[in-house]
Amino acid sequence: MTTQPADWVDRLADEVIADAQRRAELGQRDPAAPIVCASGLSPSGPIHLGNLREVMVPHLVADEIRRRGIACEHLISWDDYDRFRKVPGAIPGIDAWNAHIGKPLSSVPPPPGSPHASWAEHFRVAMTEALSALGVPFRGISQTRMYTTGSYRDQVLLAMRQRAVIDEVLGRYRTKAAPGAPAQASATADVGNAQEAEQAQGSGAATEDDGSGTGGAYYPFKPYCTACGTDFTTVIEYDEDTTELIYRCAGPGRDGNPGECGNTGVMHLDRDFHGKLVWKVDWPMRWAYEGVIFEPSGVDHQSPGSSYVVGGQVVQEVFGGWQPIGPMYAFVGISGMAKMSSSKGGVPTPADALSIMEPHVLRWLYARRRPHQSFTVAFDHEILRLYDEWDALERKVASGKGQPGDVAAYARSVGTAQGELRRTPRPLPYRALCSVVDLTGSHEAQMLRILTSMDPRIESLDQVGPRLELARTWVQSQADPSDRTVVLTEPDVALLTSLPADQREALDSLARQLDENWTLDGLTALVYGIPKVQAGLSLAEKKLSPEVKAAQRAFFATLYQLLLGADTGPRLPTLLLCLGPHRVRRLIGAAVDSADQAQG
Ligand SMILES: [Zn+2]
Numbered sequence: 325m326t327t328q329p330a331d332w333v334d335r336l337a338d339e340v341i342a343d344a345q346r347r348a349e350l351g352q353r354d355p356a357a358p359i360v361c362a363s364g365l366s367p368s369g370p371i372h373l374g375n376l377r378e379v380m381v382p383h384l385v386a387d388e389i390r391r392r393g394i395a396c397e398h399l400i401s402w403d404d405y406d407r408f409r410k411v412p413g414a415i416p417g418i419d420a421w422n423a424h425i426g427k428p429l430s431s432v433p434p435p436p437g438s439p440h441a442s443w444a445e446h447f448r449v450a451m452t453e454a455l456s457a458l459g460v461p462f463r464g465i466s467q468t469r470m471y472t473t474g475s476y477r478d479q480v481l482l483a484m485r486q487r488a489v490i491d492e493v494l495g496r497y498r499t500k501a502a503p504g505a506p507a508q509a510s511a512t513a514d515v516g517n518a519q520e521a522e523q524a525q526g527s528g529a530a531t532e533d534d535g536s537g538t539g540g541a542y543y544p545f546k547p548y549c550t551a552c553g554t555d556f557t558t559v560i561e562y563d564e565d566t567t568e569l570i571y572r573c574a575g576p577g578r579d580g581n582p583g584e585c586g587n588t589g590v591m592h593l594d595r596d597f598h599g600k601l602v603w604k605v606d607w608p609m610r611w612a613y614e615g616v617i618f619e620p621s622g623v624d625h626q627s628p629g630s631s632y633v634v635g636g637q638v639v640q641e642v643f644g645g646w647q648p649i650g651p652m653y654a655f656v657g658i659s660g661m662a663k664m665s666s667s668k669g670g671v672p673t674p675a676d677a678l679s680i681m682e683p684h685v686l687r688w689l690y691a692r693r694r695p696h697q698s699f700t701v702a703f704d705h706e707i708l709r710l711y712d713e714w715d716a717l718e719r720k721v722a723s724g725k726g727q728p729g730d731v732a733a734y735a736r737s738v739g740t741a742q743g744e745l746r747r748t749p750r751p752l753p754y755r756a757l758c759s760v761v762d763l764t765g766s767h768e769a770q771m772l773r774i775l776t777s778m779d780p781r782i783e784s785l786d787q788v789g790p791r792l793e794l795a796r797t798w799v800q801s802q803a804d805p806s807d808r809t810v811v812l813t814e815p816d817v818a819l820l821t822s823l824p825a826d827q828r829e830a831l832d833s834l835a836r837q838l839d840e841n842w843t844l845d846g847l848t849a850l851v852y853g854i855p856k857v858q859a860g861l862s863l864a865e866k867k868l869s870p871e872v873k874a875a876q877r878a879f880f881a882t883l884y885q886l887l888l889g890a891d892t893g894p895r896l897p898t899l900l901l902c903l904g905p906h907r908v909r910r911l912i913g914a915a916v917d918s919a920d921q922a923q924g
Contacts, residue, residue: 330732332694337388339649340618352646353615358395361386362619362648363462364607366403367447368429369412372671373701374622374656376454380690381620381653383460390741398462399614404430404444405467405600407555423580426554430468444468454674458683459745467600474597479609479643481593483544483601485564486642490605491542493637494534497629535602547599549573551587555599560588567594605642608635612645619648620695623655653695660704660802677701680798682791684745685714688737692730705807707798711754718751748791750782757788757795759894762809763902766796774901778844811903812889812911819885820913830854830879831886835914838905847897855879886912 329335340359348355361382365371382398389396405428411421417436424432424443432443440446448464455462470476483490535544536558543559547569554575561570569591577584591598601609610616625632636647658672677686680703689710693699702710720726721734739745752775764770768785771792775782785792799808823831833854841850853863855875861868868876884893887908893899900908 328728330728331691333384333388333691333736334732336385336618336649336651337392340385341389341392341394343649344617347617347646357615358397359386359389360397360399360614360616360618361389362399362401362610362614362616364401364403364619365448365451366406366429367444367451368403368406368409369415369447370671370673371447371451372673373658373677374671375451376674377653377656377690377695378620378622379455379460379462380687381651381695382618383462384691384736385618387736387740398460399465399616400462401465401467401610402444402448403467404428404442404448405471406603408432408443423576426556426575428468428548428553430466431553450673450675454678457678458674458687459740459742461740461742471600472597474595476601476609476613477594477597479613480545480601481567483605483609483642484562484567484593487542487544489641490535490544490638493641494604494634496637497634534604544602544605545569545593545599546602547571547589547591549575549585549587550589550591550598552576552585554585556583556585557589557599567592569593604631604634605638607631608639608645608647609643611635611639611648612643615645616648618650620651620653623652651695654698657698657700659700659702659706660804672701672703676703680707680794680802681710682747682794684737684739684747685710687745688714688717688733691736692733703802704804707802708755708758715751715753746790748787748789750779750787751791752778752782752788754791754795756895756898757792758799758803759809759898760902761792761796761799762803763811763894763899766800777842777901778898780843809888809893809899811887811907815911815913816886816889817913823882826858827879827882830858831882831912832914833857835909835912838900838908842901842905844897844901847900851880851883851896851900852876883912 329338340361344353344359345355347353363379363382365375365378379400386396386398408421408424408427408429410425411418415435421432429444430442434440434443434446438446440449452464535542535546541559543562545559546555547557547559548555549557549571552573552575554573556575557571557573559569559571562568571589571591573585573587573589574583575585575587576582577586600606611619621632624630627633632647632650639645639647674686686701689699689701700706717726717730717734721731726734738747756778760771760774764774772782772785775785775788775792782788834850837850838847841847849863855872855878856865856868857863859869859872859875861872880896881891883896884890887893887899887903894902903911
């Protein structure tokens with residue numbers, strides 16, 4: 325590649341391809357094998373929009389590599405063999421789940437009412453559905469399946485043989501900063517501390533212990549007790565020749581009382597598969613096993629002594645592999661904490677976001693910011709501005725005037741190497757759709773009438789979907805009372821009688837010309853044009869003096885007061901279309917015509 329990279333994805337793809345070629349030249353990988361990009365997700369609770377970055381960064385890089393015609397695979401490791409660490413506070417009805425702490429996530433029952441077989445599956449399926457909607461292809465790998473079928477048998481035996489080396493590598497960092505401490509507080513300015521901690525918790529086993537044994541011995545393997553199923557186990561003895569491992573369990577007994585299990589168990593690591601490598605050994609083992617070239621991680625994995633740094637040495641010194649290219653990605657904030665998510669674990673998920681915005685818009689949020697930049701997913705009225713920005717970008721790209729970085733982010737959002745995502749055929753402004761939903765109370769015939777006057781090509785509501793349904797969900801579930809539009813039921817007589825003559829004249833002029841201009845464009849030209857005509861200019865005049873602009877603002881303010889009793893509201897042409905000519909004339913105190921009388 326000799327051209328300048330268009331954006332961060334392009335640049336990372338260059339690096340990853342170059343690294344893959346270098347490793348092939350060194351004989352470390354098969355040059356014909358696909359390049360491997362990886363993500364790891366822990367289905368320990370709702371997988372939220374912060375975790376989605378763990379997937380989107382490698383997805384976008386893998387997609388760019390595929391667009392260049394190079395085979396590339398995106399793996400998602402489901403860390404469902406990790407221990408159930410704590411009962412999430414925000415999910416109701418699961419106090420009894422305390423008894424499952426220490427078991428693999430795939431052995432914990434799902435939350436009440438779930439159709440799925442386990443805790444891990446419940447949260448994995450929700451994420452898989454969201455990824456499908458987002459157009460993210462991947463190969464999922466269940467770590468439960470890999471461990472319990474013995475796929476990692478040789479790697480586990482190797483790690484146990486090399487335990488002294490691992491202990492020594494870990495020892496280099498044990499006196500340094502505690503792992504798991506968020507190192508990049510500045511990157512999280514708009515995220516609350518609690519949420520930050522929750523994101524760190526959800527993003528992997530960053531705080532898991534490094535492995536231990538009795539009497540100062542070190543073992544990087546943690547057995548799951550065959551009696552109680554938990555990992556409150558301590559390795560007592562290991563015989564390298566027979567691979568026999570003896571452990572004692574301090575897990576809960578039959579009555580759930582801590583420490584009562586007391587099982588002393590024996591397993592043979594060459595044929596009994598009830599346990600896993602500790603996280604700081606597990607992760608680098610998988611880098612080597614899968615030949616991962618690219619895997620980013622959150623800030624909680626990249627502090628000194630953290631799993632990414634330690635793993636880089638473990639993978640070389642023990643598993644004969646290499647550390648992948650692994651940029652740090654910053655936290656994702658949420659504005660207007662999603663009200664709908666409070667019942668499902670407190671932090672909104674990709675599915676929550678996809679209930680109010682189209683997949684390509686959500687993709688765009690992750691594509692347009694470099695991984696180390698934090699950003700915010702808007703659930704409050706900021707989503708209106710986000711959609712305005714998106715529509716502006718779309719027009720700019722269509723006109724061929726976009727900057728290379730913007731054009732690249734746009735292309736990564738609307739489709740992948742596999743094809744384009746489904747989009748709304750007639751994408752009217754989200755802001756306008758919200759106003760229409762709000763002002764008609766979501767009445768379908770009324771909505772269609774108004775939307776057709778906005779764009780005459782619209783013959784059915786299907787043409788405005790799915791954007792219309794998303795706007796409807798936003799209005800009904802997220803909009804603040806202050807975001808809602810309430811139309812006056814009776815004219816404000818006191819205000820009408822106090823209006824100065826020029827304002828009265830402007831309102832009468834509007835009333836007279838409503839019918840002949842009853843389209844979005846027509847009404848736009850009309851409301852902006854009336855103050856121009858009053859100042860002696862033509863309707864189409866573009867060069868306006870400060871006085872004329874002030875007159876426009878005063879006219880709009882009067883209209884908002886007369887229609888809504890408020891200082892601002894939805895865009896005026898949209899508002900007028902939603903109200904209908906009869907109601908507008910009545911509220912602005914214009915003479916009611918005969919047609920209106922017949923209607924009213
Ligand atoms: Zn036990």
